[in-house]
Amino acid sequence: MRTSRNYFSSIKKGILAVIVLSGSSVFAQAPQPPVVQTVSFRSDTINIVNHGAKGDGHFLNTTAINKAIEQSSLQGGGVVLIPSGLWLTGPIILKSNVNLHLKRDAILFFTDDFDQYKLIAANWEGQPAWRNQSPISGTDLTNIAITGSGVIDGNGDAWRMVKKSKLTDSQWKNLVNSGGVVDKSSQIWYPSEKSLAGSKDKKAGVMTAGTSSSDYEHIKDFLRPNLLVLTNCKKVLLEGVTIQNSPAWNLHPLLCEDLTLRRLLVRNPWYGQNGDGVDIESCKNVLIEDCTFDVGDDGICIKSGRDKSGRERGKPTENVLIRNNVVYHAHGGFVIGSEMSGGAKNIWVQDCSFIGTDIGLRFKTKRGRGGTVENIFIENINMIDIPGEAILFDMYYEAVDPVPMAGEKREKVKAEKIPVTEETPQFKNFHIKNVFVNGAEKGIFFRGLPEMNIQDITIENVTIQAKKGIDIIEASNIKLKDIIIFSKETAPVVHIENAQNIVFENLKYQEEASLLFDLYGENSKNIQVIKTDVNKVKTISKMESGLSKSVLKIKK
Template sequence: MKKILFCLSVVIAGVTLHAQIKKLPVVTAPTFRKDTVNIVKFGAKGDGVTLNTKSINDAITAINNKGGGVVVIPTGMWVTGPVELKSNVNLHLQKNAVLQFTEDKSQYDLVAGNWEGIPQMRNQSPIWATKAINIAITGNGIIDGAGDVWRMLKKDKQTETQWKKLIASGGVLSEDQKSWYPSEVFRKASQMKNPGAITPDKTPEFYKGIKDFLRPNLVVLTQCKNILLEGVTFQNSPAWCLHPLMSENITIRNVYAKNPWYAQNGDGIDLESCKNVLIESSTFDVGDDGICIKSGRDEAGRQRGMPTENVIVRNCIVYHAHGGFVIGSEMSGGAKNIWVDDCTFIGTDIGLRFKTTRGRGGVVENIYINNITMKDIPGEAILFDMYYAAQDPIVLAGERREPPKVETLPVTEGTPQFRNIYVNNVVANGAAKAIFVRGLPEMNVKNIVMENMILQAEEGLDMTEGSGISLRNVKLITKQTNPVLNIHNSKDITLDKITYNEGAELLLNVSGEKSGGIVLNGTDVNKAKKGTEFTFGAKENALKMK
C-alpha cells in the first residue's frame, strides 16, 4: 500500500481546524517462503472425528524451525484444539477446508489473557500467537470456533421452537427463566463482578471452578508484527471473532466474520491498542459490534497507554451488528488518525457508533469518515454517546430503561473525550434517529463536522452537551417533525443549509440555560409551521439566523 496523505481543513464554530494525517506508514502484507507442508504428513485426518491438535501444531513448528513457509489445511473437516501460530508461518486453508475447533472444553487450558481491556484469566483462544513476526491465515476455507457450547442465550432472542430445543439440550435457566446458561458454573459466575479478573486474592482453584464461564476469543494475536488475514471465513466464535492486541502492521483483506446475531459479545473484529492497520473488502455479520476500535479499559487501559492509531477501513460491508463502525467503549488508551471510507451498513443496529462512559478516560480524535451508505438501521444512523451502559442498543420487548442521571462532575483522568471528528457524504435509508449526540456536562462532545448527508429516519437531530459541532448541507427526511432538530445545553453549533420536510411542525427547539452561539444559516425556516422554540431556560439570543 502506498503512502497516503490526508489533509482536511474544516471550519468549526468560526475557527479553522487543520486536521491532517501525514504520511501514514506503509502497511505491507508479509511474504513467506515457498516451502510448504501439508498437515496430513503429520498424521492429521479430515474425517470430522479425529482430534488433530498435535498434528497441526507439529506442522507449524516444523515449518517455523525451517525458517518459515506455508502450512496447508486441505479440503476436509479437521477437528482440533488450540492452534499456536509461529513466526514466518502462513496457515493456508484450501477451498472447502473446515478447521473445526472442538467442543471439548478440557482441550482449552486456562491462561492469563485480556478480556474487554483488562487482564483476565481465559480459556486458551482457538488460534493464538504472542510476539510472533510475519504470520498469516489465508485461503478460502472456514474456521469455526464451536461458539454454541460456550455462550449464554436470552429467551427474547430465540423463537419458541429454538428455545425449547435449547432447554432440551441441557444447561440451566436463570431464576426468571429468561436466560439459558451452558452450565450451573457459568450461571453462578455470571452473577459475580469481574470473576475472571486477575487479582491477588484469587487462587488457581478459583479460576478452575469458573472455567466454563471464561469464554475465549476465536483469534487473538498479541504483540505481533506483520500480520495478514485474507480470504478466510471466521465464524461461530465463543466471544469476539478477531482480536489483534497491541500488534502492528496488520492487513485484513477479503475476510468474512460471521457469528449468530444473538451471540453475546460476538464482535467481528476488535483492534485493541494496534497501529498501522488496513482493513479492506471484508464482510461482517455478527452478534455485537462489527468493526470496532478499542485501547483498553479504565485505569488498566490508561496505564498501558497504547492508542489504536493509523488505521484505514475501506470497502467493507456490515450486516447485523450492534454497530457498523464503532469506537469504544473500552478506549481508555485513546484512538486517533483513523480513516473510514466507502463502507455499507445494512440492518446494523447503529451505523457509526462512538461510545464511552465516565471512568474510561482516553481521547478519541482525528477520525475521518467518508462515503457511507446505510439501510434499515433499527437505531441511530450516527451516534456519539458518553453515557454508554453496556446494554444492547435496541431495547428488547418488555424491557424498560431509565435515562441516565445528569450531573456535573469534576474532570479527572477518567473523563473521556471525543473531539475532532469529520463525517462526510452519508446516505441513510431508514433509521430510528438520524443523529444522536450526548456528551457530559463537564466534557462535551467537541469539534465535530457532519456534512453532505441525506438521512431518512423516524427522528432527526437530538443533541445534548455538544460544542463546536457543525451540520452542513444535511437533508433530513423524518416522520417525527416536532421538532426536526433538538439542541439542549449545547454551544457554538452551526446549522448550515439544512433541508427538511415541507410543513414540519417545528424546525428547531433550543433548550437549556447553557445553550448559546447557535447559528442557523441558509435554511428556509418558513417551510415549517413554526420555525424555532426556546424551552427550559434557553434564551432567544442563543440563536442567530442568517
C-alpha cells in the same frame, strides 16, 4: 508439495502502500494515511497430513497441526497447508514466519471439549483476566498469516449463553431440551452449571492479587475465549478465509503493529453474546479492506483498554485505514469504544455499507474510562434499515444492547456535572462526510458530559430518512453542513440541550415539519442557522423558559 509461487507473489511485495485520499475536504486536516508493512514467506509447504492429521471430523488434530506449524517455523518458515477435509482440533498456536493456508473446501473446526482449553492469563474487554485458551493464538510473533478460502469455525454454540428474548418459542424450547441449565428467571440458557455460576460474578475472571487459575476452575466454562487472539505481533496478514461461530469476539489483535485484514468473511449468530466481528485494541498501522461482517455484537470496533488498566498501558489504537467493507447485522457498523481508555487517533473510514446494523457509526464511552478519541475521518458511508441511530456519539454507555427489546424500559440519563479528572473521556475532532441513510430510528445523536462536551465535530453532505431527526446534547463546536433530514416525527426536527457554538448551514427538512428547533438548558448559546429556508416550517423554534431568544441566530 509446493504451493504455487504465483499466489504468494502478491504478498512478497514487502510494503503495502496505502493510497492517499486526495481531493477530499474530509481529509484536508488529516495526517497522511498509514503505510502498512506486510508479510513475506518462503514457498516451502508442509501439509498437516504429513504429521498424521485426519480430515474426518472425528480425529483430534491438535498435535498434528501444532507440530506442522512448529516445524515450519524452525526451518525458517513457509506455508502450513490445511487441505480438503473437516479438521477437528483443539487450540492452535501460531509461530513466526508461518502462513497457515486453508484450501477452499477445508473446515478447521474446534472441539467442544472444554478440557482441551487451559485457563490462561489473558485479556477480557480491556482488562487482565483469566480466560480459556483461544482456539487460535499467537504472542510476540513476527511475519505471520492465515490465508486461503476455507472456513475456521470456533464451535461457539457450545460456549455461549443465550437470552430467551432473542429466540422464537420453538428455538428456545429446542435449546432448553438440548441440555444445559436455565437461570432462576427462566430467561437465559447456559451450557453448564459452571457457566451459570460465572454469570453471577460481575467481574468473573478479572485478575486479582494472590489468585491463580485454579481459583476460577468452578466458573471455567463461563470464561469464554475469543476465537483468534494475536498479542504483540508484527507484520500480520489475515486474508480470504471465513472466520465464524466464535465463543466471544471473533478477531482480537492486541498491541499489534502492521496488521492487514483483507477479503475476510466474519460471521457470528446475531444472538451471540459479545459476538463482535473484529476488535482492534491498542494497535498501530492497520488496514481493513474488502471484508464482510455479519455478527452478534459490534462489527468493526476500535478499542484501547478499559479504565485504569487501559490508561496505565497507555497505547492508543492509531493509524488505521478501513475501506470497502460491508457490515450486515451488528450492534454497530463502525464503532469506537467503549473500552478506549488508552485513546484512539488518526483513523480513516471510507466507502463502507451498513445494512441492518443496530447503529451505523457508533462512538461510545462513559465516565471512568478516560482516554481521548481524536482525528477521525469518515467518508462515503451507505446505510439501510438501521433500528437505532445512524450516527451516534454517547458518553453514557452502560453495556446494554443499543436497541431496547419489546417492553423494555430504560431510565433517562441523569445529567450532573463532576470535576474533570484522568477518568474523564474525550471525543473531539471528527470529520464525517457523504453519508446516505434510508431508514433509521434517529438520524444524528450527540450526548456528551456536562464536564466534557463532545467537541469539534464536522458532518457534511448527509441525507437521512428516519423516524426522528437530530439531538445535540452537551456538545460544542459542532458544524452540520448540507444536511437533509426527512424525519417522520415533525416536531422537533432538531433538539438542542446545553450545547454551544453549533452551526447549521443549508439544513433541509421535510415540508410537513411543525417545529424546526427546540432549545433547552441554561448553557445553550450561539446556535447559528445559515443559508436555510425556515419559511416552510410552522414554528421555527421553541425555547425553555429563561433562555434568551438571542441564543438562536438565523442568517440568510
